[in-house]
Amino acid sequence: MNLLQTLLQEHEKLHFSLIDPDKQAPKKAGEIAKTCADYGTHAIMIGGTTVHNRTLVYDTVDAVRKKVDLPVILFPNSAEAISENIEYILFMMLLNSTDNRYLGGEQAKGALLVKKWGIKPISTGYVVVSTSRRPTTIEQAVPLDRIGRDDIEKAVSYALYAEMSGMSCVYFDAGSGAEQPVSNEMVAAIRDAISIPIIIGGGINDGKTAREKTDAGADVIVNGTLVED
Numbered sequence: 001m002n003l004l005q006t007l008l009q010e011h012e013k014l015h016f017s018l019i020d021p022d023k024q025a026p027k028k029a030g031e032i033a034k035t036c037a038d039y040g041t042h043a044i045m046i047g048g049t050t051v052h053n054r055t056l057v058y059d060t061v062d063a064v065r066k067k068v069d070l071p072v073i074l075f076p077n078s079a080e081a082i083s084e085n086i087e088y089i090l091f092m093m094l095l096n097s098t099d100n101r102y103l104g105g106e107q108a109k110g111a112l113l114v115k116k117w118g119i120k121p122i123s124t125g126y127v128v129v130s131t132s133r134r135p136t137t138i139e140q141a142v143p144l145d146r147i148g149r150d151d152i153e154k155a156v157s158y159a160l161y162a163e164m165s166g167m168s169c170v171y172f173d174a175g176s177g178a179e180q181p182v183s184n185e186m187v188a189a190i191r192d193a194i195s196i197p198i199i200i201g202g203g204i205n206d207g208k209t210a211r212e213k214t215d216a217g218a219d220v221i222v223n224g225t226l227v228e229d
């Protein structure tokens with residue numbers, strides 16, 4: 001069993017707090033992680049679309065691990081963002097990218113580092129959903145087979161692809177600071193189609209919205225912007 005499966009045996013639903021190393025100094029990241037831990041988050045995720053500095057990732061992970069006793073999971077944008085001191089990694093394929101770099105290129109480079117450093121991978125089918133009028137950072141950075149907020153069938157097809165390929169979970173992300181989160185209807189349709197854990201993030205800024213997503217079938221809610229503010 002991987003970390004996500006183990007945590008889901010202990011808790012019905014999970015909350016992960018995402019800290020972007022590019023948004024604050026490592027010391028501050030440690031303080032944010034401590035606050036999240038005090039609020040009862042189940043794990044700290046470290047990552048962001050813009051970070052390409054392994055040393056900064058290392059220092060951020062180090063500061064967070066010194067402050068909290070929770071699992072710390074890397075959420076990498078490329079092999080460059082993988083640091084030696086992380087215990088877990090969302091080993092992701094960006095399923096609706098149209099750039100081979102995110103469909104195997106970075107993963108092959110990263111796999112060598114994950115092996116060398118003994119990092120525990122959590123294989124993840126990562127899907128970006130476009131819900132905002134203004135493109136989010138990830139939408140600007142990566143060419144995508146666009147999935148709109150109402151493209152439920154397309155979202156379900158990617159979820160099925162992930163499950164049939166043996167990935168251990170899916171992560172549907174509206175992007176950091178998204179104007180709207182992935183819809184409840186989309187989450188429910190994905191839940192109906194697959195049985196592996198569903199992570200939902202992007203634009204979830206209050207408890208009511210988070211609850212709607214878990215009621216619709218999400219297993220894990222990710223908050224980034226909210227925990228940084």
Ligand code: 1GP
Nearest residue numbers: 176177201202203224225
């Ligand atoms: C982005 O899902 C995460 O990858 C978190 O999004 O910053 O909008 O919470 P927010």
